[in-house]
Amino acid sequence: MSIYWDPDRAPKNAILDFGEVEGGPVPIKIGLDTTSALLRKAQPASVLLTGTRAWLLRLPPGFATRALCASFPRIANELSALWDDPFAAHAYFAALLLDSRGSRRGFPESVLAELLALQACYESEHPPAADAWRDR
Numbered sequence: 001m002s003i004y005w006d007p008d009r010a011p012k013n014a015i016l017d018f019g020e021v022e023g024g025p026v027p028i029k030i031g032l033d034t035t036s037a038l039l040r041k042a043q044p045a046s047v048l049l050t051g052t053r054a055w056l057l058r059l060p061p062g063f064a065t066r067a068l069c070a071s072f073p074r075i076a077n078e079l080s081a082l083w084d085d086p087f088a089a090h091a092y093f094a095a096l097l098l099d100s101r102g103s104r105r106g107f108p109e110s111v112l113a114e115l116l117a118l119q120a121c122y123e124s125e126h127p128p129a130a131d132a133w134r135d136r
Contacts, residue, residue: 048073055080060121067110068118079118086126093119 048056048069056065056076069076075096082089096115099106107115 052080068114
């Protein structure tokens with residue numbers, strides 16, 4: 001192709017002449033297969049999952065989580081999923097217990113007490129790193 005290309009002498013091209021294509025734009029049809037892609041993500045589980053029940057049995061004996069599991073099963077499910085990942089678990093505890101938005105109502109006393117006890121239990125097993133860069 002020459003640098004002196006003349007668009008008036010160039011052959012007709014569907015890409016360059018898209019305005020001249022007969023019939024106009026082609027509508028995209030959404031079938032049953034693609035409809036599910038447009039739906040929202042699934043809501044967090046509002047019941048205790050099987051993995052969460054197994055996690056509860058692994059907690060120290062006599063550890064109470066009744067109020068948490070009854071009132072906020074999705075939080076218990078998330079904690080059980082993050083329990084083996086110290087970085088994510090510490091971050092989740094911080095997000096739960098610290099109000100960064102300034103508009104949260106907070107947890108009921110019984111749930112808050114259980115969350116604080118869970119956090120203390122977790123931190124006794126996985127102490128938070130004072131300086132994450134120092135260990136690298």
